[in-house]
Amino acid sequence: MITTLTKGPFKADHVGSFLRPERIKQARLQVENGEMTKKQLRAIEDEEISKLVEKQKQIGLKAITDGEFRRAWWHFDFLSELVGVELYEAESGIQFHGVQTKAQGIKVTGKLDFNHHPMIEDYKFLHQAAGKEHVAKFTIPSPNMLFFRGHIEESAYSDTDVFFADLVKTYQKAIQAFYDAGCRYLQLDDTAWAVFFSEKGQEQIASKGFTPQELLKRFTDAINESIAHKPDDMVITMHICRGNFQSTYTASGGYENASKAIFSQLNVDGLFLEFDDERSGGFEPLRHVKRNDLQIVLGLITSKFGDLEDPEAVKKRIAEAAEFVSLDQICLSPQCGFASTEEGNLLTEEQQWDKVKHVISIAEDVWK
Numbered sequence: 185m186i187t188t189l190t191k192g193p194f195k196a197d198h199v200g201s202f203l204r205p206e207r208i209k210q211a212r213l214q215v216e217n218g219e220m221t222k223k224q225l226r227a228i229e230d231e232e233i234s235k236l237v238e239k240q241k242q243i244g245l246k247a248i249t250d251g252e253f254r255r256a257w258w259h260f261d262f263l264s265e266l267v268g269v270e271l272y273e274a275e276s277g278i279q280f281h282g283v284q285t286k287a288q289g290i291k292v293t294g295k296l297d298f299n300h301h302p303m304i305e306d307y308k309f310l311h312q313a314a315g316k317e318h319v320a321k322f323t324i325p326s327p328n329m330l331f332f333r334g335h336i337e338e339s340a341y342s343d344t345d346v347f348f349a350d351l352v353k354t355y356q357k358a359i360q361a362f363y364d365a366g367c368r369y370l371q372l373d374d375t376a377w378a379v380f381f382s383e384k385g386q387e388q389i390a391s392k393g394f395t396p397q398e399l400l401k402r403f404t405d406a407i408n409e410s411i412a413h414k415p416d417d418m419v420i421t422m423h424i425c426r427g428n429f430q431s432t433y434t435a436s437g438g439y440e441n442a443s444k445a446i447f448s449q450l451n452v453d454g455l456f457l458e459f460d461d462e463r464s465g466g467f468e469p470l471r472h473v474k475r476n477d478l479q480i481v482l483g484l485i486t487s488k489f490g491d492l493e494d495p496e497a498v499k500k501r502i503a504e505a506a507e508f509v510s511l512d513q514i515c516l517s518p519q520c521g522f523a524s525t526e527e528g529n530l531l532t533e534e535q536q537w538d539k540v541k542h543v544i545s546i547a548e549d550v551w552k
Contacts (some may be wrong), residue, residue: 188494192319193454193479193515194246194545198540199423199487200323200371201258201521203250203533204302206230212256229254230309237313243456243537245545247321248370251523254303254306258373258524259325259333263290266354267297270331291335296350298357304365311366319369322362323521326374326422327355327406333376348406355410363418371456372422375404380442381382381426381465391440399504400445405429406452421479423456425520436468447472454479458519459501470508480509485543490535502550516547 211228211314233250240248255261264271270293295305307322314320330351341347362370379385380396388400411420424439424446439446439457446455447469459467459482470480484498498516505514522529524535531539 192247192321193421193456193481193517194319195515195551196245196544197247197481197515197517198245198249198320198352198543199373199456199483199518199521200252201523202236202249202253203523203529203531203536204251204253204526205235205533206489208232208253212526224226226254228544233309234313237310239537240540241318243541245540246318248318249321249323249511250306250310250313252323252521256526257288258323258521260288260290261284261327262301262324263334264332264548265301265303266300266330268292268294269296269334274366289335290330290333291337292330292340292522293337294340296347296354297332298354298361303356304361307362307365307367319373320367322367323371323373323423324358326372326376327351327410328376328403330376331376331402331406332379339429340366352406352409359411359418359420361412363415368417368422369419372407372452373425375425377424377442377446378426381438396441400442404445404449408449411451419453421454421456421481422450422452423520425524426458434451440465443469443472447478448474453477454481454515455482456483456517458483459505467505467508470505473509473513476510476513478512478513479515480505481515481517483517483535485516485518485539485546487518487520487522487536488529488531488537489533490531490538492538492542495542495549498546499550516543516550518543 207228209227210219215222215225233253236251236253237248252258263269270291271287272291303322303324307320310322311320331347336347341350356405359370379388380400386396389396392399394402407422414420455478457480473480482502484501485493502514502516504513518539522531522539
């Protein structure tokens with residue numbers, strides 16, 4: 185049985201977000217229109233998260249999330265509540281393949297810090313709901329996302345070194361705060377690494393005034409220094425994504441250009457990796473994995489569409505990956521969440537749960 189593990193990542197795992205129930209979507213609209221208080225909305229979120237937690241337990245997941253039900257964005261909701269960061273109405277949204285997000289952004293307006301963050305209370309609710317037989321997993325954007333997606337005002341930080349130093353201190357405080365609240369499984373979500381995977385991304389790197397090697401070092405150091413003081417019994421993983429909005433994406437390309445940094449230099453406990461289609465390249469970059477305690481979570485099941493993958497084809501791909509890294513170090517998950525933003529991907533809730541069950545079923549066959 186694969187359920188005997190006591191800490192993540194688990195052989196059958198998931199990235200974290202789930203499709204928002206219609207009840208939450210309607211309640212949010214009512215709050216915007218002044219027809220409902222935020223306190224009433226939170227009570228509805230509590231009820232829907234409790235239902236989601238029970239559903240995850242019922243189908244056999246060991247890692248339990250709140251589905252990011254309280255968030256509009258996977259990253260801006262967390263980042264905008266850091267001291268010195270603000271959410272603002274932008275001129276345009278983030279451009280995905282054929283579609284654009286709503287026009288919001290974040291900006292750094294003052295000295296960064298972590299203090300009285302509302303997601304600590306969000307985690308405490310999840311922790312209690314998950315109970316002692318399951319592991320409450322919480323997801324936050326990686327520190328790189330504030331640099332990559334945020335507008336840093338000159339009056340706040342004119343020196344990039346000072347910015348990253350304060351960013352690391354802020355994340356160290358955040359990680360300790362989640363630990364103190366009971367969190368033992370924290371995931372850093374990061375789309376910034378995708379700039380290394382394609383020619384378009386290389387242009388973005390140059391536009392920020394870096395060479396690829398300089399930015400690779402910045403990103404690697406930011407992660408490693410942020411998690412440097414994490415307690416030994418806390419698992420911290422990272423999910424590397426190429427974009428996920430209404431079943432579309434922002435980037436393509438394999439891991440090769442950043443593979444040494446990702447697989448040999450990052451000190452995370454596990455990596456959730458997109459491998460659901462040709463945009464992600466092959467498994468060859470896994471040859472750079474040097475640690476036998478680094479868990480590699482293969483995102484071979486797409487969360488973007490409802491059709492179920494051929495289980496034998498998925499098992500074959502797991503075997504191919506095992507040519508580069510031990511099968512004992514490999515896990516299986518969807519390639520991303522089902523709703524990185526509140527809009528969600530283009531599939532039904534039934535299809536979503538069929539996908540998660542598919543992951544569990546295949547994993548049980550592979551790791552008997």
